[in-house]
Amino acid sequence: MSVPADLLALDARDPLSYKREEFALPDDLIYLDGNSLGAMPKAVAQRLQHVLDEEWGRQLIRSWTGEADWMSLPDRVAAKIARLVGAKPSEVAVGDSTSINTFKALAAALHQTPRKVVLTDADNFPTDLYMAQGLNALLGGQLELRRVPSDQIAAHLTPDVGVLLLTEVDYRTGRKLDMRGLTAAAHAQGILTVWDLAHSAGAFAVDLNGCEADFAIGCGYKYLNGGPGAPAFLYVAERCHAAAPVFLSGWMGHADPFEMGREYAPAAGARRYVVGTPTVLSLSALDTALDVFADVDMEVLRQKSLSLTDTFIRLMQPLTQKHPLTLATPEAHAERGSQVSYHHPDAKNIMNKLIARGIVGDFRTPDILRFGFTPLYHSHADVWRAAEGIAEVLA
Amino acid sequence: MSVPADLLALDARDPLSYKREEFALPDDLIYLDGNSLGAMPKAVAQRLQHVLDEEWGRQLIRSWTGEADWMSLPDRVAAKIARLVGAKPSEVAVGDSTSINTFKALAAALHQTPRKVVLTDADNFPTDLYMAQGLNALLGGQLELRRVPSDQIAAHLTPDVGVLLLTEVDYRTGRKLDMRGLTAAAHAQGILTVWDLAHSAGAFAVDLNGCEADFAIGCGYKYLNGGPGAPAFLYVAERCHAAAPVFLSGWMGHADPFEMGREYAPAAGARRYVVGTPTVLSLSALDTALDVFADVDMEVLRQKSLSLTDTFIRLMQPLTQKHPLTLATPEAHAERGSQVSYHHPDAKNIMNKLIARGIVGDFRTPDILRFGFTPLYHSHADVWRAAEGIAEVLA
Numbered sequence: 001m002s003v004p005a006d007l008l009a010l011d012a013r014d015p016l017s018y019k020r021e022e023f024a025l026p027d028d029l030i031y032l033d034g035n036s037l038g039a040m041p042k043a044v045a046q047r048l049q050h051v052l053d054e055e056w057g058r059q060l061i062r063s064w065t066g067e068a069d070w071m072s073l074p075d076r077v078a079a080k081i082a083r084l085v086g087a088k089p090s091e092v093a094v095g096d097s098t099s100i101n102t103f104k105a106l107a108a109a110l111h112q113t114p115r116k117v118v119l120t121d122a123d124n125f126p127t128d129l130y131m132a133q134g135l136n137a138l139l140g141g142q143l144e145l146r147r148v149p150s151d152q153i154a155a156h157l158t159p160d161v162g163v164l165l166l167t168e169v170d171y172r173t174g175r176k177l178d179m180r181g182l183t184a185a186a187h188a189q190g191i192l193t194v195w196d197l198a199h200s201a202g203a204f205a206v207d208l209n210g211c212e213a214d215f216a217i218g219c220g221y222k223y224l225n226g227g228p229g230a231p232a233f234l235y236v237a238e239r240c241h242a243a244a245p246v247f248l249s250g251w252m253g254h255a256d257p258f259e260m261g262r263e264y265a266p267a268a269g270a271r272r273y274v275v276g277t278p279t280v281l282s283l284s285a286l287d288t289a290l291d292v293f294a295d296v297d298m299e300v301l302r303q304k305s306l307s308l309t310d311t312f313i314r315l316m317q318p319l320t321q322k323h324p325l326t327l328a329t330p331e332a333h334a335e336r337g338s339q340v341s342y343h344h345p346d347a348k349n350i351m352n353k354l355i356a357r358g359i360v361g362d363f364r365t366p367d368i369l370r371f372g373f374t375p376l377y378h379s380h381a382d383v384w385r386a387a388e389g390i391a392e393v394l395a
Numbered sequence: 396m397s398v399p400a401d402l403l404a405l406d407a408r409d410p411l412s413y414k415r416e417e418f419a420l421p422d423d424l425i426y427l428d429g430n431s432l433g434a435m436p437k438a439v440a441q442r443l444q445h446v447l448d449e450e451w452g453r454q455l456i457r458s459w460t461g462e463a464d465w466m467s468l469p470d471r472v473a474a475k476i477a478r479l480v481g482a483k484p485s486e487v488a489v490g491d492s493t494s495i496n497t498f499k500a501l502a503a504a505l506h507q508t509p510r511k512v513v514l515t516d517a518d519n520f521p522t523d524l525y526m527a528q529g530l531n532a533l534l535g536g537q538l539e540l541r542r543v544p545s546d547q548i549a550a551h552l553t554p555d556v557g558v559l560l561l562t563e564v565d566y567r568t569g570r571k572l573d574m575r576g577l578t579a580a581a582h583a584q585g586i587l588t589v590w591d592l593a594h595s596a597g598a599f600a601v602d603l604n605g606c607e608a609d610f611a612i613g614c615g616y617k618y619l620n621g622g623p624g625a626p627a628f629l630y631v632a633e634r635c636h637a638a639a640p641v642f643l644s645g646w647m648g649h650a651d652p653f654e655m656g657r658e659y660a661p662a663a664g665a666r667r668y669v670v671g672t673p674t675v676l677s678l679s680a681l682d683t684a685l686d687v688f689a690d691v692d693m694e695v696l697r698q699k700s701l702s703l704t705d706t707f708i709r710l711m712q713p714l715t716q717k718h719p720l721t722l723a724t725p726e727a728h729a730e731r732g733s734q735v736s737y738h739h740p741d742a743k744n745i746m747n748k749l750i751a752r753g754i755v756g757d758f759r760t761p762d763i764l765r766f767g768f769t770p771l772y773h774s775h776a777d778v779w780r781a782a783e784g785i786a787e788v789l790a
Contacts, residue, residue, distance in 0.1 A: 024452040033456045040452045048443055048676070056623055057419040057435045061428045061755060063623070070623060097671020099645035100495060107533060122657070127646035127671065130659040134644035138502060138533070147657070221672065228451055228458070228465060228675035249529035250494035251522035260760050262517070262542070264525040276492020276522065277616065279677040280623035281443070360456060365655050 001388065007311065007380035016304055019376040022292055023225075030386050032361040035171075035199055035339050035372030038225030038289070047288040051281060063280075073283055074231075074252075074274050080290040081233050084298065085197060085218065086207035090269035091235055093253075094286075095278055098198060098219045098232040100248070102131040104273055105215040105234055106165060108244040109192045110135075110143070115162030119191070122147035125171050128196055132165060150177065154185055161191045168206075169199035169337030172364045174329040176200075176337045180211045187212065198222060201233075203338040204305060205298035208235055215240070223338065223374065226286030234273050241269060250275030292376060304375035305338045311380055312340050312371065315387035323394045328368060339372040350393055359389045396783065402706065402775040411699055414771040417687055418620075425781050427756040430566075430594055430734050430767030433620030433684070442683040446676060458675075468678050469626075469647075469669050475685040476628050479693065480592060480613065481602035485664030486630055488648075489681075490673055493593060493614045493627040495643070497526040499668055500610040500629055501560060503639040504587045505530075505538070510557030514586070517542035520566050523591055527560060545570065548577060552584045559586050563601075564594035564732035567759045569724040571595075571732045575606045582607065593617060596628075598733040599700060600693035603630055610635070618733065618769065621681030629668050636664060645670030687771060699770035700733045706775050707735050707766065710782035718789045723763060734767040745788055754784045 011017060023039045025031055031039060055068040064070045079089035096104075106118065118132055129145070136143040148156045150170065157164070164186045169176045183193045195216040200206050202223030208216055214237050220230030236244055246266050251257045253272040255265045266272035309329070319325055320342075328341040344350055344367060351363040361371040371386065406412060418434045420426055426434060450463040459465045474484035491499075501513065513527055524540070531538040543551045545565065552559070559581045564571045578588050590611040595601050597618030603611055609632050615625030631639055641661050646652045648667040650660045661667035704724070714720055715737075723736040739745055739762060746758040756766040766781065 024448075026453050029455070031455060037451075037456045037459075039455065040447065045444070045447045045452075048447060049440070052435065052440045052443060053419075056432075057440075058421050060424070060426060060434065061432045061757065062750070064432075096491065096495065097645065097674075099647075099671035100491065100643065103643060125646075126649070126652075126655050126657065129657055130644045130646060130649065133659050134642045137640055137644075138642040229672040229678070231674065232671070245532055247529045247533040248495065248498060249525045249532075250492065251520075251525060252494075254521070254525065257521075258760070260521050262521065262524055264528050276494035276627070277624040279492075279626070279674050281680055282674040282677045283624070285676055355457070362456065365653070 003381040003384050007384050010307060010380045014304060014379065015300055016296070016375055017379065019292065019296070023377045025377060028358050030359045030382050030389070032359065032371040032373065032386060034374035035222050036362055037228055038222055038374070039377055040227065041225055041289045041292045043291065044227065044285045044288050047284055048281065051284045070278065070280050073280065073287065074278050075271060077283060077287045077290065078233065078270065080287070081201065081224070084206065084293060085201055085216065085235065086205070086209050087235050088209070088238060091238055093234045093270040093273035094283070095231050095274045098196070098217055099127045099131050101217040101232050101234040102128050102196065103135055104248055105194045105217050106132055106135055106163060107247045108236065109163045109194055109215050111245050112192060112240065112243050113162040115160060116142055117144045117146055117161045118163045118165055119146045119148065119153070119156055119161045120165040121150040121153065121167065123150060123170065123172070124165070125167050125196065125198065128165060128167060150175065153182060157185050157189045157191060159189050161189065163192050163194060165194045167196035167198060169203070171199060172328065172341060172368045172370065174337045174339040174341050176335050179213065183211045183213055199337050199339070202293065204302040213237065220286045224286065225289040225292065227282060227289065229282065230286045231279060231283050234270065236270050236273065246272045248275045252276055252278065301375045305373060306333050306336070308373040308375060308378055308380065308383055309336060309338065309340050311383045312373065312387060315384060316342070316390065319391055319394055325394070338374070339370060341371070342369045343367045344369055353393045354389060357389055357393065359386050398776045398779050402779050405702060405775045409699060409774065410695055411691070411770055412774065414687065418772045420772060423753050425754045425777050425784070427754065427766040427768065427781060429769035430617050431757055432623055433617055433769070434772055435622065436620055436684045436687045438686065439622065439680045439683050442679055443676065446679045465673065465675050468675065468682065469673050470666060472678060472682045472685065473628065473665065475682070476596065476619070479601065479688060480596055480611065480630060481600070481604050482630050483604070483633060486633055488629045488665040488668035489678070490626050490669045493591070493612055494522045494526050496612040496627050496629040497523050497591065498530055499643055500589045500612050501527055501530055501558060502642045503631065504558045504589055504610050506640050507587060507635065507638050508557040510555060511537055512539045512541050512556045513558045513560055514541045514543070514548070514551055514556045515560040516545040516548065516562065518545060518565065518567070519560070519562050520591065520593065523560060523562060545572065549580055552580050552586060554584050556584065556586045558589060560589045562591035562593060564598070566594060567723065567763045567765065568736050569732045569734035571730050574608065578606045578608055594732050594734070597688065599697040608632065615681045619681065620684040620687065622677060622684065624677065625681045626674060626678050629665065631665050631668065641667045643670045647671055647673065696770045700768060701728050701731070703768040703770060703773055703775065703778055704731060704733065704735050706778045707768065707782060710779060711737070711785065714786055714789055720789070733769070734765060736766070737764045738762045739764055748788045749784060752784055752788065754781050
């Protein structure tokens with residue numbers, strides 16, 4: 001069997017096909033896990049070598065303020081991410097992990113309301129729940145973490161809720177929530193929003209400003225391809241800056257770090273949410289990785305993403321008739337991120353077999369087969385080969 | 396002028412002279428700022444290339460659990476740091492910044508006491524003060540941050556103090572506090588201790604267990620040479636594990652992260668203080684950098700450090716007669732870290748001139764010339780050349 005002509009035709013007119021060359025990907029893999037760890041942009045290796053040899057190795061401490069200007073590196077990376085998520089550069093801070101940024105955002109949002117209820121998706125990504133639990137413990141249990149199924153969120157936007165904490169795209173099902181509608185509905189009840197964009201940023205155009213989102217957090221190592229454990233980001237809407245305090249107030253978020261004053265004074269804009277010394281090696285990798293997006297129209301990327309996931313769902317459809325395989329991802333485009341997932345009672349075992357064959361997706365408890373599609377480095381032919389391999393393993 | 400024979404003789408019998416070759420350092424620099432950013436161990440470049448090409452580039456997501464075993468990387472690095480600071484591996488967590496770890500340690504320590512006073516050195520490193528201020532703001536101002544001069548700390552260990560937050564070696568003067576004595580005096584008053592080892596770890600043998608320290612934090616990018624913004628570490632004494640809660644409770648500190656449970660359950664030991672996804676690139680650099688210490692006897696390193704700083708103080712002594720230059724660092728060995736500092740009214744300008752000549756120390760407000768000595772890559776000849784250069788600039 002070879003790749004069907006209609007898919008080859010789609011690839012032939014793919015406006016993003018030239019991006020594949022910018023990534024280091026083994027030829028013997030179909031890598032469908034960029035939603036867990038994005039592939040490496042080739043330029044990252046060159047950048048890291050320069051950072052090591054020249055910036056650290058030769059310029060040493062002088063790189064903080066010299067040509068390398070490590071001091072402004074978080075801001076430069078923030079500006080690149082801001083473009084992808086529909087924010088102003090001054091609304092984005094880069095650094096720390098998504099978990100730590102969840103803490104920052106949630107603590108700052110809760111400070112802007114007397115209400116003590118945090119409403120969230122019961123199936124939110126665990127670390128978002130854990131960080132909320134930790135914050136609540138620190139505050140002596142004064143919060144209520146109210147967890148409801150994602151399809152009942154809208155019905156639970158009641159006037160006792162202070163903050164709505166949601167991940168836009170569910171990490172297991174790939175179900176995409178209506179950020180614009182839910183944010184508006186939350187605001188109508190005086191509720192502030194914290195959006196986790198872990199599976200959104202870099203996967204499709206996000207419009208934080210357009211949605212009037214209050215706070216958001218996101219991950220650098222999935223669709224942004226920043227490398228394992230890449231620094232994360234935090235978005236705070238400009239209108240929230242004055243009232244949003246900084247509780248993780250470190251010297252790198254100070255208005256003048258090298259004044260070494262004894263009292264904390266926040267830097268302008270979101271920079272105040274940078275805490276400790278930036279992890280320059282990891283941050284430099286993310287900085288270069290983001291350049292892959294410089295010439296990419298995110299609407300074009302979204303169209304290709306939908307074409308890839310549509311194709312995968314179509315090719316997999318016959319298998320759902322023959323096997324105990326159930327589509328977990330919504331078919332409606334507006335409700336889908338850039339991944340497709342299936343339930344299967346033997347999902348863990350099946351995924352291990354797929355990985356052994358070079359088709360790398362991942363398993364998520366309890367029974368999810370998860371396949372991420374990255375328009376920057378996948379072709380429709382890849383989708384076809386993946387579906388073929390899955391058919392063989394299931395058979 | 397050439398290097399005096401007595402100094403050449405000291406270098407000739409230096410048991411650590413062979414370590415210099417392990418670092419990438421430009422020949423035209425005398426780099427006396429390893430207390431701000433340690434020099435790069437050459438092996439780091441090779442390690443990073445492997446992490447990029449093989450672990451990330453080729454193995455991709457499989458590196459979390461496969462041969463690279465990124466999941467256990469924080470623990471492996473923790474074990475290497477534990478040896479240098481006199482702790483058990485299970486008492487050290489690696490990740491995040493020193494600032495974030497200060498927050499974790501202080502919040503956990505305060506939870507173990509009903510007292511609300513945090514006693515600290517008024518001249519503590521700013522970010523330690525800022526993080527305490529931020530925690531206090533989050534807790535609604537219920538804490539009192541009591542700041543007293545470092546020579547009055549002992550007199551202020553009163554029964555209303557809950558936590559003593561100190562940096563062992565002052566970042567400006569290089570003055571080393573008596574960790575053992577102050578910890579014992581604090582414990583006698585029912586006070587818990589949080590020691591910041593930013594200028595201690597890797598500079599000399601630290602004995603946290605022997606001092607019965609409760610909590611400690613430290614920096615990966617100074618004397619540990621882990622690279623700019625390297626991950627930091629947190630020490631929590633074993634006896635505090637049961638009672639010390641985790642307020643920054645992220646999925647990587649969970650007992651079983653991939654169970655993806657909805658309730659946080661802490662991992663065993665200090666691993667629970669790992670929060671988000673480890674920054675693998677920066678953490679790998681630190682991991683390899685620590686190998687430089689594998690064959691180093693820390694007592695030998697300390698003896699060389701004192702010999703270097705003694706030599707510098709002796710060579711600089713005539714200059715303090717001719718210029719408005721005053722030694723800021725204690726002459727008693729027990730009170731000295733691995734740096735020597737001087738006050739000079741024109742310190743900033745002088746340091747700029749020194750750096751332009753390739754003698755790289757740093758300036759700290761308001762009037763401090765700071766010179767760090769690193770026994771792993773400095774010779775007594777380097778010390779002499781630095782003092783000669785300083786004499787010329789002062790003249």
